[in-house]
Amino acid sequence: MTTTGARTARLLWRYSFVLTLPVCIALVWWARTTWQRYQTFRVEQGTLEDFRLSRVGAMTFGELLRRLEVDWTQTGSRRPLPDMRTFDLFVPEQGLARLDADLPHSGFDYVDGVLRLGGDDWRVSVRYRGDNVYHWGYRKKSWRVKTKKARLFEGMRAFNLIAPRTPELLNNYLAYRLANRLGLIAPRVELVEVRVNGTNMGVHVSTEQLDESTLRAQSYMPGDLYSGDAVAQKAYVGIDNDLFRYPGLWEKQAENNHYPTGARAALAALLAVVRAPASEARHERLRQLVDVEAFAAFSALEILCATIHVDTEHNWRLFYDANRRRFVPVVWDLFGWDKGNAPAPGSGPRLDVLSSPLHVVLHADAGFLAARQRVLARFFAGGGDAAFLRETDAAITAATPAVHRDPALTMQVQAFRPAEVRAAMAGLRRDIEALWRDVARAYTQAERPVRFWRQGDALGLLVDGRVPITRLRLLLDGPRTIHGAALRFVRAGEEHSVDVSAAVAVRGAEVDVDLTLMARHVPQIDSMRTFEVKLNRMALEPATYELTLAGLETEHVVDVRCERGSSRLERAVEGAPQRLDLGPMYRVVEPRPVVVPTVWRGEMAVDGVLEVATPLVIEPGTVVRLAPDASVVVRGRVLARGTEAAPIRFEPAGDAPWGVFALQGRGCDGSQFAHCAFREGSGYKTDLFEYSAMLSLHDAQGVVVEHCILHDSRVVDDMMHAVYAELTVRDCRFVASLEDAVDLDISQAAFERCAFERAGNDGLDLMTSRVQAVDCVFRACGDKGISVGEGTELQAERCTMQGCVFGVQVKDGSVASLAHLELVDNQGGIDAYKKNWRYGSGGRVFVYNSAFRGNRTVATADKESELRLRDCAFDVTPLSSRRVLVDGNAIAGPVRRDPRDRVSVQPDR
Numbered sequence: 062m063t064t065t066g067a068r069t070a071r072l073l074w075r076y077s078f079v080l081t082l083p084v085c086i087a088l089v090w091w092a093r094t095t096w097q098r099y100q101t102f103r104v105e106q107g108t109l110e111d112f113r114l115s116r117v118g119a120m121t122f123g124e125l126l127r128r129l130e131v132d133w134t135q136t137g138s139r140r141p142l143p144d145m146r147t148f149d150l151f152v153p154e155q156g157l158a159r160l161d162a163d164l165p166h167s168g169f170d171y172v173d174g175v176l177r178l179g180g181d182d183w184r185v186s187v188r189y190r191g192d193n194v195y196h197w198g199y200r201k202k203s204w205r206v207k208t209k210k211a212r213l214f215e216g217m218r219a220f221n222l223i224a225p226r227t228p229e230l231l232n233n234y235l236a237y238r239l240a241n242r243l244g245l246i247a248p249r250v251e252l253v254e255v256r257v258n259g260t261n262m263g264v265h266v267s268t269e270q271l272d273e274s275t276l277r278a279q280s281y282m283p284g285d286l287y288s289g290d291a292v293a294q295k296a297y298v299g300i301d302n303d304l305f306r307y308p309g310l311w312e313k314q315a316e317n318n319h320y321p322t323g324a325r326a327a328l329a330a331l332l333a334v335v336r337a338p339a340s341e342a343r344h345e346r347l348r349q350l351v352d353v354e355a356f357a358a359f360s361a362l363e364i365l366c367a368t369i370h371v372d373t374e375h376n377w378r379l380f381y382d383a384n385r386r387r388f389v390p391v392v393w394d395l396f397g398w399d400k401g402n403a404p405a406p407g408s409g410p411r412l413d414v415l416s417s418p419l420h421v422v423l424h425a426d427a428g429f430l431a432a433r434q435r436v437l438a439r440f441f442a443g444g445g446d447a448a449f450l451r452e453t454d455a456a457i458t459a460a461t462p463a464v465h466r467d468p469a470l471t472m473q474v475q476a477f478r479p480a481e482v483r484a485a486m487a488g489l490r491r492d493i494e495a496l497w498r499d500v501a502r503a504y505t506q507a508e509r510p511v512r513f514w515r516q517g518d519a520l521g522l523l524v525d526g527r528v529p530i531t532r533l534r535l536l537l538d539g540p541r542t543i544h545g546a547a548l549r550f551v552r553a554g555e556e557h558s559v560d561v562s563a564a565v566a567v568r569g570a571e572v573d574v575d576l577t578l579m580a581r582h583v584p585q586i587d588s589m590r591t592f593e594v595k596l597n598r599m600a601l602e603p604a605t606y607e608l609t610l611a612g613l614e615t616e617h618v619v620d621v622r623c624e625r626g627s628s629r630l631e632r633a634v635e636g637a638p639q640r641l642d643l644g645p646m647y648r649v650v651e652p653r654p655v656v657v658p659t660v661w662r663g664e665m666a667v668d669g670v671l672e673v674a675t676p677l678v679i680e681p682g683t684v685v686r687l688a689p690d691a692s693v694v695v696r697g698r699v700l701a702r703g704t705e706a707a708p709i710r711f712e713p714a715g716d717a718p719w720g721v722f723a724l725q726g727r728g729c730d731g732s733q734f735a736h737c738a739f740r741e742g743s744g745y746k747t748d749l750f751e752y753s754a755m756l757s758l759h760d761a762q763g764v765v766v767e768h769c770i771l772h773d774s775r776v777v778d779d780m781m782h783a784v785y786a787e788l789t790v791r792d793c794r795f796v797a798s799l800e801d802a803v804d805l806d807i808s809q810a811a812f813e814r815c816a817f818e819r820a821g822n823d824g825l826d827l828m829t830s831r832v833q834a835v836d837c838v839f840r841a842c843g844d845k846g847i848s849v850g851e852g853t854e855l856q857a858e859r860c861t862m863q864g865c866v867f868g869v870q871v872k873d874g875s876v877a878s879l880a881h882l883e884l885v886d887n888q889g890g891i892d893a894y895k896k897n898w899r900y901g902s903g904g905r906v907f908v909y910n911s912a913f914r915g916n917r918t919v920a921t922a923d924k925e926s927e928l929r930l931r932d933c934a935f936d937v938t939p940l941s942s943r944r945v946l947v948d949g950n951a952i953a954g955p956v957r958r959d960p961r962d963r964v965s966v967q968p969d970r
Contacts, residue, residue, distance in 0.1 A: 123476025
C-alpha cells in the first residue's frame with residue numbers, strides 16, 4: 062500500500078464512527094422495536110394479523126427507510142394540500158406516554174389535548190380507538206377525539222381519525238359515501254391528513270362517532286341506537302358470541318329517554334323473530350319490526366361493496382325508530398372491496414350477502430328480494446355507478462399528494478411505498494368498475510324470457526333468473542269485464558292463493574297486472590362463523606305462478622307481455638305447463654284485495670285498542686265513545702268530515718280518560734278532519750312505541766285538520782302531536798291541555814286562524830320543523846306561546862301572544878321570522894337562547910312591525926343568540942345591544958285579522 066493509501070485508510074478508520082454510529086443506532090432501534098412489537102402483538106396479545114418475527118422485522122426496517130426518505134427529501138411538507146384538510150392534534154408528551162404505556166389497554170383512557178384547524182382551536186380529549194391491532198399497533202394510530210359540550214366540532218361531539226388498514230386507503234371512506242347515495246343512515250366522513258404535535262402522521266379517514274346527533278342530523282327522532290360488536294376486546298369468553306342469540310351482547314350508542322335506561326324490548330322482539338321457526342307468521346312479524354325498504358338498500362350496499370363485514374359477531378348498528386315502529390340499519394365499518402374476503406377465483410361476484418341469521422331471514426322474504434332488486438335497478442338506471450366512479454376518481458386525486466408525504470404507510474404488517482399505495486388505489490377503482498358490471502348484468506338483464514301457458518282457468522307463468530316480473534300486460538281478443546284476481550302457487554307442498562284484485566287495471570282489450578314475481582331463491586348456508594360466511598350463497602331456481610282472472614277465460618288472451626325492472630315490455634314465450642314448488646320463500650306476493658273503507662256512523666263504542674288497517678270514513682254527527690285507556694290506531698286514510706250542524710265527537714265513555722286516536726304510516730296520507738271535537742283523551746304507550754297525545758299523527762303527509770276543537774287532555778304531555786308529518790291546521794282551537802297543546806317533531810305544518818288557550822305548558826312546541834303560523838292567538842299558556850327549538854324554521858304573521866310566560870322563545874339553531882305580532886301582558890315578550898349542547902348556536906329572531914305592551918321584559922337574548930326588532934312599537938323601548946338590536950321605533954298599526962277567525966265546534970261543557 063502506498064503512503065497516500067495508508068494515510069487515507071487511517072483517516073477513514075478514524076472518522077468511521079460518523080457512518081457506523083448512526084447505522085449502529087438504527088440497528089439497535091430496529092432490533093428493539095421489532096422485538097417489542099413481536100412480544101406485544103404476537104406473544105402477549107395474540108392479534109389476528111400475522112406478527113411473525115420475520116414479518117415484523119421487515120416491516121420495521123421498511124418503516125425506518127420510509128421515515129429517512131421523508132425526512133431527507135420531502136421539503137415543504139407543511140404546506141396545505143389542495144383538496145384535503147389537515148387536522149393538527151397537540152397532546153402533551155406525558156399524555157402520549159400514558160396512551161402508549163401498556164397497549165392496547167392504556168390507549169383507551171382519554172388524555173387532554175387540543176385540535177387545531179384553519180386557525181381555530183378546540184379543547185378536546187383524545188384516546189386511541191379500535192378493537193384490532195391495525196388501529197394502535199403501528200406508528201400511525203387511529204384516534205377518538207371528543208370535544209367539550211360547550212363547543213362542538215362542526216356539529217360533532219365525538220369523531221374518529223381512523224388509520225386505513227389496507228394500501229387501498231379508501232375502502233371505508235367510499236363505502237360510507239356510497240351509503241349516502243343510497244339514502245342510508247351513515248356517519249359523516251372525510252379524507253384528512255393528521256399531524257400530532259407537528260409531526261405528519263399521514264392520511265386518515267375522519268369518521269363521525271355514531272350517537273344521537275347522527276340521528277338528528279339525518280332527520281330521525283332520537284331513539285335507541287344499538288351497537289353489536291362481540292369481537293376482540295369486546296368478546297366474551299365461555300359463550301358463543303352470537304349477537305342474534307344474546308340481546309345482552311348489544312350496547313346502546315343512543316337511548317330513547319322515554320323509557321328506562323337499558324330497556325331493550327324492541328331488540329328482544331327482533332331477535333325472537335330471527336330465531337323463530339320459518340313460517341308466514343314469522344315474516345308477517347318481521348315486516349312489523351323492520352323497514353324492509355331500508356334493509357333492502359343496505360343489502361344492495363353490501364353487494365355493491367363486496368363486503369361480508371357485518372356478521373353474526375360484529376359491526377351491526379341498528380336504530381329502532383319508535384315513531385315509525387321499525388328498525389332501520391345504520392352503516393358502520395363495512396370495509397368495502399376487501400380482497401381477503403373476495404369470492405374464490407372463477408366463482409363470479411358475490412350477488413347475495415348471507416353473513417348473519419338476520420340476513421338469512423330477510424333473504425327468505427320475497428318482498429325484501431324484490432325491494433333490493435328495485436334499489437339496484439334504480440342505481441344503475443339513474444347513472445349512480447358512473448357518478449360514484451367520478452367521486453372515486455376525485456378521492457384518489459385528493460389523496461395522492463398526501464400519500465407522497467405520508468411517513469407511515471404501514472398496513473397489514475408491511476411498510477408500503479407511495480407508488481404501491483397509488484397502484485392499490487387505482488386497482489380498487491378498477492375492481493369496483495368490474496364488479497358493478499357483473500352486478501348490473503345479473504340484476505338488470507334477464508337471461509331468458511318469461512314463459513307462459515294456459516291451463517284451465519289459470520294463466521301459468523315461469524320466472525327464472527334474478528330479474529323479476531314487475532308488471533304484466535295481457536292483450537285480449539276484445540274488451541272484457543274482470544271481477545277479481547288471485548295468484549296461486551305451491552310452497553313446501555301446500556297450495557296457496559292470494560287475492561290480488563286491486564293489482565288489476567282493465568283498459569278495453571288490455572289488462573295490466575301490477576305484481577312482482579320472483580324466481581325461487583334458496584339459501585345455501587355453509588357456516589355462520591365470521592371468517593366462513595363468505596362461502597354462503599343463494600341458489601336461484603325457476604318459479605311458477607298461476608294467475609286467475611274472474612270473468613276471463615284464458616283462451617281470450619292473445620298475447621302476454623311483461624315488464625322486468627324497466628318500463629320496456631317484452632313478449633313472453635308460450636310453452637308447456639309446469640308446476641314448481643317455491644320452497645323456503647315467504648310473503649311471496651302481498652295481498653292486494655279491493656279495499657272497502659270502514660264506515661262509522663251514529664254512536665261508536667271503543668273498548669281496548671282498536672287497529673284499523675283499512676281507510677276509515679266517519680260520518681257527520683258520529684259520536685265515538687272510548688272506554689278508559691281505549692285507543693284507535695288507523696293505518697289507512699281517515700275522512701272524518703263533520704259539519705257545523707253535525708260535528709263528530711271523540712269523548713270518554715266514563716269518568717276516566719281514554720287513550721289516543723292515532724294515524725300511523727304513509728297509508729294515512731291525505732287524511733282529513735273537519736268539525737271534530739276531541740276531549741279528555743290521553744295517550745298510549747307500550748314497550749315498543751308511544752303515542753304522546755290524544756290526537757297523534759305519525760309519518761303521515763297531506764293531513765288537513767280544520768274547524769276542530771281539542772280540549773282538556775289528560776295524563777300525557779301533549780294534546781296533539783305530529784312526527785314525520787306534513788299537515789295543515791285551520792280554524793281550530795286547542796283549549797286547556799295538560800302540558801303542550803300541539804307538539805311537532807321533524808314535521809312541516811301551517812296553522813291558520815287557530816287559538817291556543819290555557820295550555821299547561823307551550824301552546825305550540827316545535828322541534829326540527831318548518832312551520833307557518835298566520836292569524837293565530839296564544840292566550841294564558843303556562844310557558845311559551847310558541848317554543849321554537851332544535852333547528853326549527855318558523856314564520857309567524859299577525860299572531861297574538863297574551864298572558865304567557867314567554868310569547869315566543871327561540872333556541873338551539875332555530876330561526877324565527879315574526880311580522881305584525883301583538884305581544885301583550887307576557888312575563889317575557891321574545892327570548893332567544895341556547896339550551897341543547899348538540900346545537901352550535903342559540904336562536905336567531907327577526908321581528909318586524911310588531912307591538913309590545915305590558916310585558917315584564919320585551920326582548921332578551923344570550924351570548925349565543927341574535928334578536929333584531931325593526932319598526933316595532935313598544936310601551937317600554939328595550940335598549941339596543943350586541944345581541945338585541947332595535948332598529949326603529951314605529952307606532953305599529955293594528956294587527957290585521959281575517960274575518961273568518963272563528964271556530965265552529967264549541968266545547969259542550
